[in-house]
Amino acid sequence: MLRGTALTRATRTRTILNNLSFEVPAGTTATVLGPSGSGKTTLLRLVMGLDRPDTGELRLGDQLLSSPDRHVPPQKRGMSMVFQEFTLFPNLDVEGNVAFGVKRARDAETRVDALLELLEISQLKHRRIDNLSGGEQQRVALARALAVAPRVLLMDEPFSNIDAMLRQRLFERLHSYLRANGITALVATHDHQEAFYFSDHILVLKDGRLIDHNPPRRIYEQPANAWVAEFFGDTNLLTGAELGVLAPGRPLQPAARYLVRPETIELTDPGSGAAAATVAKTVYYGAYQEVRLRLEGTGPEIRVHCTGPKTLRVGEQVGLMLRTDAAPHPINDEPAD
Amino acid sequence: MSTLRRVLTGLALALFLAPALLLLFRATAPLETAALWRLADTVLPGYVATTVLLAAAAAMLALPIGVGGAWLTTFFEFPGRRLLDSALALPLVLPSYLVAIVYRELSHRFDWSPVVESPPAAAFLLALTLYPYIYMLTQASFRRQTAGYLEAGWTLGVGRWRTTWQILLPLALPAMLLGVLLVVVEVVSDFGTASALGLRTLTIAVHRAWFSQYDQALAAQLALLTALLPLLLVAAYGGLTQGRSFTTLTNRPRSPERQHLSFSLAWLAAAACSLPVLLGFAWPMLWLLAWAAEAIDRFRLRELYGDLLNTLLLGIGTAALTLLLGLFFALTARAADGPHWRLGILSVLSLTYGMPAIALAIALLFLTGWSYQTAGGAWLADTLLLVLLATTLRFTAFASFSIESGLAGVSPRLDDALRCAGRGRLHGLLRVLLPQIRGPLVIAALLVFVITSKELTLSLVLQPFGYGSLALSIFRFAEIDLYPPAALYTLSLVLVLIYPVLSLNRWLGGRP
Numbered sequence: 026m027l028r029g030t031a032l033t034r035a036t037r038t039r040t041i042l043n044n045l046s047f048e049v050p051a052g053t054t055a056t057v058l059g060p061s062g063s064g065k066t067t068l069l070r071l072v073m074g075l076d077r078p079d080t081g082e083l084r085l086g087d088q089l090l091s092s093p094d095r096h097v098p099p100q101k102r103g104m105s106m107v108f109q110e111f112t113l114f115p116n117l118d119v120e121g122n123v124a125f126g127v128k129r130a131r132d133a134e135t136r137v138d139a140l141l142e143l144l145e146i147s148q149l150k151h152r153r154i155d156n157l158s159g160g161e162q163q164r165v166a167l168a169r170a171l172a173v174a175p176r177v178l179l180m181d182e183p184f185s186n187i188d189a190m191l192r193q194r195l196f197e198r199l200h201s202y203l204r205a206n207g208i209t210a211l212v213a214t215h216d217h218q219e220a221f222y223f224s225d226h227i228l229v230l231k232d233g234r235l236i237d238h239n240p241p242r243r244i245y246e247q248p249a250n251a252w253v254a255e256f257f258g259d260t261n262l263l264t265g266a267e268l269g270v271l272a273p274g275r276p277l278q279p280a281a282r283y284l285v286r287p288e289t290i291e292l293t294d295p296g297s298g299a300a301a302a303t304v305a306k307t308v309y310y311g312a313y314q315e316v317r318l319r320l321e322g323t324g325p326e327i328r329v330h331c332t333g334p335k336t337l338r339v340g341e342q343v344g345l346m347l348r349t350d351a352a353p354h355p356i357n358d359e360p361a362d
Numbered sequence: 363m364s365t366l367r368r369v370l371t372g373l374a375l376a377l378f379l380a381p382a383l384l385l386l387f388r389a390t391a392p393l394e395t396a397a398l399w400r401l402a403d404t405v406l407p408g409y410v411a412t413t414v415l416l417a418a419a420a421a422m423l424a425l426p427i428g429v430g431g432a433w434l435t436t437f438f439e440f441p442g443r444r445l446l447d448s449a450l451a452l453p454l455v456l457p458s459y460l461v462a463i464v465y466r467e468l469s470h471r472f473d474w475s476p477v478v479e480s481p482p483a484a485a486f487l488l489a490l491t492l493y494p495y496i497y498m499l500t501q502a503s504f505r506r507q508t509a510g511y512l513e514a515g516w517t518l519g520v521g522r523w524r525t526t527w528q529i530l531l532p533l534a535l536p537a538m539l540l541g542v543l544l545v546v547v548e549v550v551s552d553f554g555t556a557s558a559l560g561l562r563t564l565t566i567a568v569h570r571a572w573f574s575q576y577d578q579a580l581a582a583q584l585a586l587l588t589a590l591l592p593l594l595l596v597a598a599y600g601g602l603t604q605g606r607s608f609t610t611l612t613n614r615p616r617s618p619e620r621q622h623l624s625f626s627l628a629w630l631a632a633a634a635c636s637l638p639v640l641l642g643f644a645w646p647m648l649w650l651l652a653w654a655a656e657a658i659d660r661f662r663l664r665e666l667y668g669d670l671l672n673t674l675l676l677g678i679g680t681a682a683l684t685l686l687l688g689l690f691f692a693l694t695a696r697a698a699d700g701p702h703w704r705l706g707i708l709s710v711l712s713l714t715y716g717m718p719a720i721a722l723a724i725a726l727l728f729l730t731g732w733s734y735q736t737a738g739g740a741w742l743a744d745t746l747l748l749v750l751l752a753t754t755l756r757f758t759a760f761a762s763f764s765i766e767s768g769l770a771g772v773s774p775r776l777d778d779a780l781r782c783a784g785r786g787r788l789h790g791l792l793r794v795l796l797p798q799i800r801g802p803l804v805i806a807a808l809l810v811f812v813i814t815s816k817e818l819t820l821s822l823v824l825q826p827f828g829y830g831s832l833a834l835s836i837f838r839f840a841e842i843d844l845y846p847p848a849a850l851y852t853l854s855l856v857l858v859l860i861y862p863v864l865s866l867n868r869w870l871g872g873r874p
Contacts, residue, residue, distance in 0.1 A: 075513050099516035106517040112510045116532045125528075126518025173518050 026050055027072070027177060027209055032081035034067055041067045043233040045081070049226065054203060054210040056220035059230035060256075065213035066109065068230070069179045072211060073106045074099035085177065105175040109182045109213075111166040113154045119165050120150045126173040133172075140168040143198055145191070159186035164195070171202070178203065180212045184219060196222050217257050221245070229253050246286075247354045254284045254356060259315070259328050261285040262356060267325055270300045272347035282356045287315065287330040289351035292343050299344030302327065304337050318345065363697050371694045374687065375706065378714045378755060381725035382589075385717075388728050389582035397571075397580040405562065412481055413564045414591060416556075417549040419485035420492065421542045427489065427638050428496025429538055434635055436504040437512075437522070439620040440628035446635040451867035453642030454494040455859040457816050457833060459554025460852050462487045463840050464646040466558060479559045487559075488549050490642035494863075495548075496541030502870040503537035504530065522621065536603045543599050547592045551719035553819040554837055564588040565720045565819065572724060572823075582728075585721035596716040600708070647856070650849040657846030665830075670854055672746060673832045677815040677858075679746075680753040681807040687754070688761025688806060693791075696769050696777075707762065715759035723823035726752050730824075745826055752820045757813060761806040768802030769795075801869055808866040812859055832858070 027049040034042040042064045049055040057065045070076045072083060074090065074097060082092035090097045105126065113122050120137055127133040141147045144164040149157060157165065163186045170178060184192045200223060203210050214220055220227050221241045229237040229244065237249040248254040251262060263285055265277035271290065277283065293299045302318040305326060313330040316337050320327065327345065337343070347353070398406075434440070435447045453461075465487055469478035477483055508530045515525030556563045568588060571581040623631055691711070695704035714722070730748060772795065780790035796803065818833045825834065832855045839848035 073517055075516065099513070100519050100521055103519075104517070105519070108510070108514065108517075110510070112514040114511060114514070114529050114533075116529065125515075126520050128519070169518065179517075 026084075026086060027211070028084045029072070030082050030084075032068075032071065032078045032083065034071060034076060034079050041233050042071070042078075045230075045233070045235050047228055047235060047238055049209055049211060051086070051209050052204070052207045053225040054200070054212065054223050055226040055228055056224040057211060057213045057228045057230060058215065058217060058220045058256075060215060062232075063230040064233040065215075065230055066181055067233075069106065069181055069211060069213050072177070073104055073179055074102050075106075103176040104179060105170040105173050105177075106179040107163075107166045107170045107181060107183050109185070111162045113162055113165055113169070115154050117154070118150075119146070119152050119154070119157070122154065122165055123168045123172050125169065128173075136172055136174075137168070140171050143171075143202060144168050144195065160188065160191070163187060167199070174206070175208060178208050178210045180210065182214055183212060184214075184216075192219075229256070246352070248284065249357070251282075251284075251356050259287045259330070261287065261290070261325075261327050263325060263327075263353075267320070268347070268353055270320060270324070271327075271345055272353070275347075275353075277353070278355075283353035284356045285347065285351070285353050287328040288313075289348050290327065290329045291346055291348050292316070292329060292331060292337075293346060295342040295344050297344045299346040302343055302345045304339050304341045304343065306339060307337050318343065320345070363694070363699065363703070367694060367697070371691070371703065371707070374690065375710045378710050378758070381722050381729075381755065382713055382717060384728050385582050385585055385721060385725040388725075389579060389586050392579075394579045395583070397575075397577055398583050401567075401580075401584075406567070409562050409564050409567045410587070412562055413550060413588070416481050416485050416488070416561070416563060417546045417591065419482060420488040420549045421545045423486055423489035424493035424496055424545050425538065425542060427493040428498075428541055429500050429534075431493075431497045431635055431638065432501035432504055432534075433526075434631050436501055436508075437526070437620060438628075438631055439622045440631040440635075442632050442636070443620075446632070446639065447871075448864055448867055449639045449643070450497050450635060451494045451863055452639060452860070453491045454812065454863050455856050456491055456643060456646055457554060457818065457836060457852070457855070458488050458491040458548075458552060459558050459818065460650075460836060460840065460848070461491050461642065461646045462555040462558045463845075463848075464649045467649070467845070479561075481561060484555055484559045484561055485549075488552065488555055489545070490638060492545045492548055493638060493642070494867075495544040496538060498867055498870045499537040499541040499544075500534050501867075502872070503534040505871045507533060539599055539602065543592075543595055546595055547716060547718070550588060550592050551819055553720065553822060558840065565718060568720045568724060569823070572727070578728075581724050585718070585724045589717045589721045592716040592718060593713065596712045600712070650852050650856075653845045653849035654853055657850050661847065661850055666832075666835075666851065666854060669830045669832050669835050669851065670858070672830060673815050673855070673858065675746060676749060676753065676831060677811040679750050680757060680814040681811045683750070683754045684758045684761040684810045685765075685803060685807055687758045688763075688765050689803075691758070691762040692765040692769055695766060696774075704766075711759040711762055714755050715757070717756075719756065719817070719819035720823065722752060722756055723820050726824060746829060748824050748826055749821055749829065752824055753810075753814045753817060756820070757810045760809050760813075764802045764806035764809070765799060768799035772798050801872070805866065805869050808862045808869065812862050812866060815855065815859055 029045055029047050032042055032045040033040065045068065057068055059065055067076065071078055071091065077096055078091055078093070080093060083090045085102070088097070089095055090102060114125065117125065119141070123137045123140060124133040127136060138147070141150055144167055146161060146164050146168065149161060149165070154162065154165070163183065167180070167183055170180070184195065187195065196219070212219075212223055224241050227237070227239065227241055227244050228235055229249075231252065237244055237253045244253065245257050248257065251260070254260045254262070261284070262282050264279065265281045265283065266279040268283050268285060269275065269277055269279070295301060301321040304316055305319045306317040308315045313332050314337065316329045316331055318327050318329060329345070331337070431450045435443055435450065462484065465478050465483075511529050511533070512522065512525055515521070515529065551565060552563070553565050553569065556566050564584060565588060568581050568584045571577050571584055622628075691707045695707055698704060726748065776794065776798075780787075780794060783790065816833055818837055821829070821831055821834050822837065832851050836848050836851045836855065839845070839851065
C-alpha cells in the first residue's frame, strides 16, 4: 500500500500541494488527473523522492519514505519513473538506455528484449536516441522504467505522444504487464479516457488539493462536485423541479441540484407522454450526435447524446425522458474537501 | 537562400580565408627554404618540441582544474561554494604573462629561477590563468542539461557516481574539448609568457624571423608551421564531436539538488576550489597591489587614459563587429538548404581562429606592406583599424559558434511562422529571433570583449604608429622591469575585465 498523509509542498509564492492524503493499494493502478498546474507532476516527484514534502508523510507498506525529518533517497525506494520529457540519455543507444538501471548484467539482455517487444520497439534496439520520433522515445522511456522491475512505477503523461491506435494496444499490454508483475502504478494524465482505461482508482487534483478519490465509475457517475462532473464529460446540472419533468414520479428534492449525463436521457417522438422540447443546436461527433434542446416554456438547455441513424434538425420538436435505469446524482457545488 | 546572400557570404568567407592564403603565397612564392632547413638542422626541433609540450602540458593541467571546479561547484555543497563558483573564473582577468612575471620575481627572491623559468613551470602558470575557459564551458554544460539526467539515474536506482561517469561526463565532453582547444590555441599564440620566462617557442621564432632576421619568407614558413598544431586539433575536435554538442545555449538551466559532503570532504572540496583562485588570482593580485602602491604618487594618469580608451574601443568595436558578422554567418547557415554552407563557414572561421595570433599578424603585415604601396593605403596600417581587423578576423568564430548554438535551440518552424506573419524579415529578426538568443549574443559579446582586451600578440606585432593599449603597456613596462607602472596598468585592466568575466560566468551558467 502506497499511502500519503497530509502532504504539503509550497514555493515562496504558491502552494503546489495542499494537505493531500491518499492510498493506492499494492498491485493496483491509480491515476492522478487534473488540469495543467494542478500539482500532478509535483505529486509524482514527491512520491519518487526527487522533491521533499514540507509537511506530512509518505509510506510504502510499513516503510516511511518521506517526512519532514526523514527522506529515503530516490534510488533506494524501489520505484522508477517515466518523465514527461522522457530524459533519455543521448549518449547511449536504445538498448543502453533500457539496460541502464538493470542490476545484474546476466538478466539485462533478456529483460531488455522482452520489454522492447512488449512496447513494439524491438527494431529500434541499436538506434541512437536523437534518431527516434517523440512516440518512440516515450516507449523507450517506458521500457527503461520497467526494466528495473520496480515495486512502484510512476508515469507522467506516458502516452501523450503516441497515436490513438497504437495507444490502445499499448494500454492493454502495459495493463496486463503491471497486473502480472504485481506492480503498483501511479499515472499522471490530463486525459480522462486514459484514466478510465488504466485505473483502479482516480485521484482528482485541482489547485493542489485532492477533490475526489474513487474508482472510475463512481467518479463519473457520482462525482464529488460540479467541477469534477464537468471535468470528466458533458453534464446536465438540473434542479429537482426541472428533472421532475423528465422523470415524473421519481422522489426528488425540488431545490436540490442533480447531475444527469447526456447519454442517460432518451429522445422519443413528440406527444408520446414525454416532456416536450425543441432542438436548439446539433453537433456531429461520429460515434454520437450531441443535441442541445430547450424544454417547453422557459426550461434550461439540456444536452443529449444520440446514437443511431436519425439526424435531428434545429427547430424540430421531440420528447425527452430520463432512462429508467439512470440514477441522477445530487451535486454539492462546493468542493468536497 | 538568395543570390545576394550567397555572394555576400562568399565575399566574407574570402576575406576570412585571405590571411591563410596570403601566408601560404608568401611562404612558397618564391620557394626559399635554405633558412628553414638551416633552422631545422639546429634549433627548430627544440622550438617545435617546446611548443607542443607546453601546449599539451598546459591543457592537461588546466583540464582537471577546470572540470574538477565545475563538477564540485555544480553537484556539491561545501563552505564558500557560492563565492568560489564566481571566483574560479577570476584568473581570466589577468594576462598570463603578468602572472608569469610575478612568479618569476618571486622565484628570484627565493633563488628558484631555474625552476620557474622552465617549460613545466610555464605550462603550470599558463594553466593557472587559462583553466577558466574549461571551467566555464564545462559548468555551463553541467548546468544546462545534466540535472534531469542525474534525477533520471536516481529513478532507475542508479547512484550519483555511476550516472556522472557514464552519462554526465560523456555529455560534457564536447564542452571540455572545446575548452582544451581554446587553451591550446592561446598557449600556441602566447608571446608574453614565453618571452618573460625565456622559452623558445614557435611564436617567438616567428617574431625573431620577422623582427630580428628580417626574413619574410622564413617568418611566413614558420608561421604556417606554428598553425599546424592548433589546426590539427580543430580538425580533430570537429571529427570527434561530429558537430554534436548535446546541448545548446538556449537550454533552460536547472541545477540538481547539491549533495552535502561530510565535514572533512566539504573542507577538502573548498580547499581544492580555492587553490587555483589563490595561485592564479589572489596571490598575483597581492603582488600587483604592492607594486602599484609604490607608483601611485608619481603616476601620470593621462597616459593611462589613452591606453584605456584604446583598449575599450578595441574591445567594444571587436565585440560589435564579430556579433554582426557572427549573426550573418549563423543566419546564413540556418537558411541554407544543405549542410555545405554551414560546413564551409565552420571550416573557414575555425581555420582563422586556429591560426595562431602571430601567423595572422604576419599575414596582415604583408597586407599592410601592400597597402602602403597603393594610394592612401596608410590609413589601414597607421590606425587602430588594422588591429580591429585582426581581432575581428580572429574572434568572429566565437560569435558565430555561440549564436549558431543558440539558434539550434530555436525551432525552424519559428522562421516559417515569421514568414507567414506578413512583416519584414528585419522586424521578425529584431522582435522575435534575437530576443530568443539573447543569452548566446551576450555570451559571445562578453567573451570577445574579454579576450580582445587582454590580447597582446596581435597588438605587439601590428602596433600602428602611436598606438597603445593596456596590454601593450603592461608588457612593455614589465619587459624593462618597471613593475610598479606595469602593476597599475594591470589593475586598470582588471577593473575593466572583472565585471565582464563574472557576467560571462553567470550567463554561461544560465544565471544572468
